[in-house]
Structures are given as C-alpha cells and as structure tokens.
Amino acid sequence: MLNEKTIEIIKSTVPVLELHGTEITTRFYKTLFTNHSELLNIFNHANQREGKQQTALANAVYAAAVHIDKLGAIIPVVKQIAQKHRALGVLPEHYPIVGETLLQAIKDVLGDAATDEIIGAWAEAYGVIADAFIGIEQDMYREAKKQTGGWEGFRNFVVTKKVAESDVITSFYLEAEDGQEIASFLPGQYLTVRVHPEGEEYSHIRHYSLSDASGKSYYRISVKREEHGVVSNYLHNEIQAGSVLEISAPAGEFVLDQKETPVVLISGGVGITPMISMLNTIVKEQPEREVVFVHGALNSSVHAMKQELQQLTDKHTNIRSYVAYSSPTEKDIEAKVFDKEGYMDLEWLQSIVPSKDADFYFCGPTAFMKLINAHLKELHVPAENIHFEFFGPASNLE
Numbered sequence: 001m002l003n004e005k006t007i008e009i010i011k012s013t014v015p016v017l018e019l020h021g022t023e024i025t026t027r028f029y030k031t032l033f034t035n036h037s038e039l040l041n042i043f044n045h046a047n048q049r050e051g052k053q054q055t056a057l058a059n060a061v062y063a064a065a066v067h068i069d070k071l072g073a074i075i076p077v078v079k080q081i082a083q084k085h086r087a088l089g090v091l092p093e094h095y096p097i098v099g100e101t102l103l104q105a106i107k108d109v110l111g112d113a114a115t116d117e118i119i120g121a122w123a124e125a126y127g128v129i130a131d132a133f134i135g136i137e138q139d140m141y142r143e144a145k146k147q148t149g150g151w152e153g154f155r156n157f158v159v160t161k162k163v164a165e166s167d168v169i170t171s172f173y174l175e176a177e178d179g180q181e182i183a184s185f186l187p188g189q190y191l192t193v194r195v196h197p198e199g200e201e202y203s204h205i206r207h208y209s210l211s212d213a214s215g216k217s218y219y220r221i222s223v224k225r226e227e228h229g230v231v232s233n234y235l236h237n238e239i240q241a242g243s244v245l246e247i248s249a250p251a252g253e254f255v256l257d258q259k260e261t262p263v264v265l266i267s268g269g270v271g272i273t274p275m276i277s278m279l280n281t282i283v284k285e286q287p288e289r290e291v292v293f294v295h296g297a298l299n300s301s302v303h304a305m306k307q308e309l310q311q312l313t314d315k316h317t318n319i320r321s322y323v324a325y326s327s328p329t330e331k332d333i334e335a336k337v338f339d340k341e342g343y344m345d346l347e348w349l350q351s352i353v354p355s356k357d358a359d360f361y362f363c364g365p366t367a368f369m370k371l372i373n374a375h376l377k378e379l380h381v382p383a384e385n386i387h388f389e390f391f392g393p394a395s396n397l398e
Contacts, residue, residue: 002068002128009121010068017065020109021058022051028105029054036097040202042088046229061102064129071132080253082133086140087192087251088205089153095130102126144249149181154194154246160218162241165304169270170236171211171222177244184214185250187281188274188361188389191221194246197234206231207391209273209363210250211305213280219247222304224270254389256281256361262290262354266344266372268364269297274389275363276305283316292354293321296344296368299328300337322352346375356380361387366397373397 002010017024029048033040047053060077067073103123107114145152161173174191176182190207197204208221226232239245256263256278263282265275272295282289293313297303303323313321324340325332332338340348349372353360356379362372369388376386388397 002125006121006124007069009118010065010125013118013122014062014065016110016113017058017062021062022054024102024105024109025054025057025061026051027108028057028102031105031108032098032101035101039094039097042090042205044206045202045204064125068125071129075132076253078129078132079136082136082140083251083253084207085133086137086144087190087207087248089248090137092134092138095134099123099126099130140251144183144251147183147249149183150249151183154248156244157219157247159239159241159243159245162239165222167301169222169224169302169304171220172235172239172245174219174221174245174247175217182217182219183249185210185219186252186255187213187278188255189250189252189277190274191219191250192248193221193231193235194248195231195234197230197238200230204231204234207251209277209391211273211276213277213284215284219250222270222273222276252389254361254363254387257359258286259359260286260289262292262358264292264294264353264358264360266294266360266362266364267296268362268368268372269302270304271362271364271368271391272304273363275361276308278361279309279312279319283312283319287316288318290354290358291319292352292358293319294324294344294349294352295321296324296326296364299325300332301329306337320352324348343371344375346378349375350379353379357382357385359385359387363389363391366390370397 044053060081063074063077064071103119103126106122107119141152144150156177157174158177159172160175163171163173165171188209190209192205192207194203194205208223210219211222212220223232223235225236254274263278265278267275275293275295279291279293282291293309295303295309300306303325306323309321313319322340323338324342324344325338326343328338328341360376360381362369369390373386373388
C-alpha cells in the first residue's frame with residue numbers, strides 16, 4: 001500500500017501528466033526500443049507509427065495518477081490490458097525494464113520539475129501497479145495452460161480452410177497441428193497470431209477476434225486486409241490452406257454475458273467479427289433470447305458474412321437483423337439488400353432497438369463507435385448495459 005505522502009505527490013503530478021503525457025510516453029517508447037530492441041518482437045509496430053500506443057499509455061498513466069488512492073477503480077482496465085499482455089507473452093522480467101524507462105522518460109521531458117521526491121513517489125507507485133499486473137497475468141497464464149485443451153505460449157495451428165468473406169475480409173479456419181484438443185473460449189474473445197514475414201527483422205504479433213461459436217474442432221478468425229498492414233497482407237497473400245500459424249490461447253475481457261435480457265449487437269466494418277461469434281453462441285446456447293443484429297458497411301462488396309447472417313435470421317425467429325450501407329452501389333439499391341442508406345442515425349436506431357433496457361454490444365472503427373456511444377446515451381441506455389471493444393489500443397469515445 002502507498003502512504004499518504006506518496007499519494008499526495010502522485011496526485012500533484014496529474015495536471016503535468018495531462019499536459020505532457022503523450023510527450024512522456026513517446027520518449028518512453030523511443031528509449032525502450034533503443035535500449036531493448038528485442039521487445040519489438042512483442043509490440044505492434046503500426047500502433048507505434050500511428051501514435052495510438054503512445055496515447056493509450058499516456059491515458060493509462062494519467063488514470064493511474066488520478067485513482068492512485070483507490071487503485072481498485074482501475075482493476076477492470078488492468079484486466080483488459082493484462083489479457084493482451086498474456087496473449088503477447090509479456091513476462092514479470094519485462095516490468096523492471098519498463099519502470100526504469102518510464103521514470104527516465106519523465107525525467108527527460110520534465111527536466112528540473114521532476115524532483116527526486118516526485119521520481120521516488122512514482123517509482124514506489126509503479127512498483128505497486130506492476131505487482132498488480134504481474135499477479136493478474138500470472139493467474140491468466142496458469143488458467144490458459146491448465147484448462148482443457150489449453151496451452152502455454154504459442155502453439156502451431158494448421159490453416160485447413162481459407163474463405164473470402166468480402167472484397168477485404170477473409171476467414172481462416174485453424175486446427176491444432178498436434179491433433180489434440182483446443183481450449184474453449186467466450187464469445188467476443190480473440191486469438192493472437194505471431195508471424196515472421198520474409199524481409200522483416202522482427203516478429204509481428206496481432207490480435208484477431210474469433211468469429212464463430214466455441215466448442216468446435218477448429219477456430220475461425222476473419223481478417224481485414226489493411227492497406228499498409230504488414231500482418232493482414234501477409235495472411236491474405238502468403239497464407240494458404242496447409243500453412244502453419246503460431247497462435248496463443250484465446251484471451252479478452254469483452255465477452256457476451258449469459259443474461260436473458262434482449263441483446264443488441266451493433267457492428268461497423270470488420271467489427272462484425274466478435275458480433276457474429278456472439279450471435280452464433282446465442283443461437284447455440286440461448287435460442288430463446290431476443291437478438292437485434294445491426295451492421296453498417298460501405299456497401300455489399302465489403303459486407304462480410306452477409307449470407308451467414310441472412311441464414312441465421314431466416315432460420316431463427318428470435319433474431320432480427322438490419323443493415324446500413326453508407327455508400328450503396330446502384331446494384332445494392334436495385335436489389336434492395338439494405339435497410340438504411342447512410343450512417344446509423346439516432347432516429348433509425350431508436351426505431352429498431354427493442355428497449356433501452358437491452359444489453360448493447362458494439363465494435364468497429366473508432367469514429368463509428370463514438371457515434372454509436374453518443375446515440376446510446378441519447379437513448380438513456382444505462383451505462384452498465386453498454387459494452388464495447390476497441391481493435392488496438394484503447395481510445396476515448398467522448
């Protein structure tokens with residue numbers, strides 16, 4: 001536990017972190033990778049280039065400072081980050097390296113304002129926070145390994161089938177190379193893929209949502225080809241049926257609950273992947289539960305899994321599905337294959353949701369998620385009924 005003096009000092013740095021947080025974390029990552037280039041085998045290089053990781057870390061450090069006197073308040077965030085750390089292979093020995101580098105970055109950016117007293121307080125606080133992460137992650141490592149079909153680290157999986165779901169999204173069906181059982185997962189969780197593209201100095205690791213229900217002999221992930229995505233292009237171009245991929249056990253905190261309330265699943269673009277997993281799970285395990293499935297895409301050419309969704313809707317009376325195309329083609333308009341032209345506005349969303357007391361899950365591009373979050377607040381949906389997941393580092397929806 002931290003003493004009152006340390007807590008007071010940490011809280012006094014909150015305004016400084018709000019002002020200089022991203023500058024500190026940018027300096028942190030630059031120093032970290034200069035001194036420990038081997039860690040580039042773990043971190044997402046694209047998120048570094050785009051500044052997403054720096055912003056996410058700055059927000060996390062700021063939140064830790066704000067809640068330093070009641071760290072229990074940030075445990076849900078710690079668990080979410082710890083899930084990714086476990087999937088990536090972050091280990092206890094990495095934490096002293098990170099702590100030393102973070103303190104150095106604070107000194108470098110703040111200069112004389114970073115007094116010995118402030119650095120000492122942050123060193124003490126970091127130790128407490130790191131211990132929390134390490135403890136939670138060690139439990140996650142044990143759970144991932146000991147569960148039926150579980151494993152430690154990365155395990156080889158064979159791609160048994162590769163299916164184009166749209167012009168930009170492809171599904172990969174994965175079976176364990178050793179022929180043994182595979183771990184179950186919760187709808188909304190993801191797999192972590194490690195690849196070594198030719199010509200790349202370091203390994204590249206990415207998280208991809210599982211896009212089917214658990215309990216099968218295979219996993220399915222559905223990957224969007226990103227224009228400059230090293231891993232997504234490698235998977236689309238180089239990986240074929242028979243290829244082997246390194247996979248770590250399923251992870252993630254964004255999961256469907258088992259309540260009996262109506263549920264609304266809202267997705268944009270590739271955000272459909274965890275939602276399809278949730279829908280397939282409801283069909284399998286809660287066939288009476290009322291579901292409204294709402295998906296937004298540019299048009300039919302990039303609308304993944306539309307036939308699968310249509311078949312589920314036609315077969316199960318508890319499911320209603322709606323599609324919004326922001327830029328439908330003439331063919332889309334003639335065939336009337338969508339329900340809403342343009343973006344999901346408040347009036348349309350209000351007309352199709354069963355009740356503000358339903359549970360709402362949404363996922364997609366950040367701008368889309370901000371729009372949906374604002375709509376749900378306008379509809380006075382209780383905060384505890386709103387659930388969402390970012391692809392990549394956490395951001396702010398306000």
